[in-house]
Amino acid sequence: MHSLAAKKTLALVFALAVVAMACTREEEGGGGGAQGETQAAQADETTLLDEIKQRGTLRCGVNNTVPGFGFDPGTGEIEGFDIDFCRAFAAAVLGDSEAIELVPIDADNRFIALQNGDYDVLVRNTTWTTSRDGAEGVAFMHVNFYDGQALMVRKGDFASIDEMDGTNICVTTGTTTELNLADYFGARDLDFEPIAFEENPQLQRAFISGRCDGWTSDRSQLAGIRSQWPEEEGGPESLIIFDEVISKEPLAPGVLDTEIELHDALDAVVNGLILAEELGVTSANVEETAEDPGEGPVAALLGAPVLDPETGESAPIDSGLGISNDFMIDVISAVGNYGEIFERHVGSESDLELERGINALWTDGGIQYAIPFR
């Protein structure tokens, strides 16, 4: 009796094992093809752009620790320059600038989370570099902020970077700044010790205590940190940010390489915001302008009928981006044009008080130059 039960169990166990192996083998044979088909089918049927429209919300991976760009000032709401771009994207795709879900993400995990589909668009003061374009598989859009890496020191310690041989420099891990620092100091034969912190609060403690001589990061970030510098530590006046540009840091929003439809639609939004400033369309006059846009570039921007010189007929331009032709009306009503976003969060109306600098329009001596709408 006992041995019979044992045999039965044994048979069952083997049967299970065989089934398990069979499953494995079946997959091995047809797996590749089936997966390939599914992938192709997905590409044919639903793109991420469609998915966002069905879902009704746009998920943005954002920063919540950098004043001016993405920061929670204690109200429980993250606000800033990048957040307004997220709103602009939602206004364009969904017609509602409030249909957003902000996913705060740290520098280390932003690309893994994007690849993982934890959010749709990366708008988190991210530098556009070739390896992020390639190895990380990010499709970057038009640069929304031309930043540069700078170095901040206590006033009176050093007059320029060239005096900083043999110093300790604090830096945040997971940023391009670590790389640039080594290159910049190396090229000038200056010796330095990098101290790479995961979190800004620890870095700030180390800087205040005199552990490091300098703090390097994007100029915009340093300006934000400096503006919030505690008064008992000397306040913003006790720090200076050197004018020297250690590296170019073009910050741009991005999506996954595989989501080219979403990339193209949102890229048009970034360009549209810059073009709106160039054409003088603001949140204050957009309604009015939309009623009488004329037939020139303003009409093209706002999706109104424009005159086709070849046929002599007027029709709205269908750019084939998969979003409504007049998306810029919703966008500009919600967040204003590029200049308005800039001044509100990082420019003269903010604590950061950053100059437009190279972020000025190409017509004003800067390098912000948007593609035309036609």
Added chain:
Amino acid sequence: MRVLRAAGQVVFVVVLVVIAREMYLNASFALGSAGRELSYTYLDSRAGFGIKEHVLGYSPNQPLFKAFLAGATNAMLVAAIGIVMATVLGVLIGIARLSSNWMVKKIALVYVEVFRNTPLLVQVIFWYVAVILAIPRIESSVSVFGLAFVSNRGAALPGIRSGADFGTWLLFVLAALPVAATVWRWRSRVHERAGEPHYRWLLSLGVVAVLAGAGYVLLGDAFRVELPELSAHGYSGGLQISPEFAAILVALVVYTAAFIGEIVRGSIMAVSKGQKEAAQALGLSPGQQLRLVVLPQAMRVAIPPINNQYLNLWKNTSLAFAVGFPDLINISTTMVNQAGHALETFSLVVGTYLGTSLLISVAMNALNRAVALRGDTA
């Protein structure tokens, strides 16, 4: 029944293999759909970023693999020193917990309860921010007779630099070892036969010291003692200990020692009371009772749980990222951000932690077997 059990194990292995295969397929499918594939060739590309501390040498122009290695060896250095220090401190704490002195006993109790019951991450940040960064700045470095310096940029101690004849000198030391072993055996024999004091530690070490000293004098340039110097922004020369290294090391040692202390206390209590009484009856002093009778028996009980603490200490080195020490995690996150390949990099991180943990376990199991009670043959 034995067949059944074997079959059960076969099924278990099959299930494991199927799951592992699924995970691999899932990962490569996910990467594939994002237009990428698993590849480790990126490790040969230039790292480009600086690392302030390294055991084997490193510069930004070396490949990423070297940067990874620097992170791994930094973590291992912390773990190796930490394990030794935590063991010494832990044994002292464990003995103090059983002390007949009320004060000593209570201090040890408070120590254990405080450090065992607060999160390690909090302790790491506490040591760094509240203790080490609060040391005077570099401008007002504390100097110890000009031989050593301490500030919140680290400690600089006199260090030893190997000279041109260092290799030859090592041969002298190696040659001294068999001589010392012979002396040891001779003194042990004399001690056993005649009952004379053996002094075998003193004499064996003396032999090594005399030969090494002779080698040093004969060769002239075996090694030098190098004194640290104060420069404007830091120290140069000598042996330097960075604040970040000190913070993670102190935190790990203090935390782990609390656990080891409790293990040692429990193990001592597990030694039958009769053993101690017998030792007393033989007229051994309290120190001898502990050293010759109680501790050797307690060790057998203590080794397996202490192994767990060593493994924890090794894995907890990963918290070094919180204070900016370039450990495995710190370097790996930097690598991922500069060069991508998160999945590949973190698979290496997992492999390094796992492999080193297994090595620690193997060593501890060997030690366990060495001190285990043997059969009649012993």
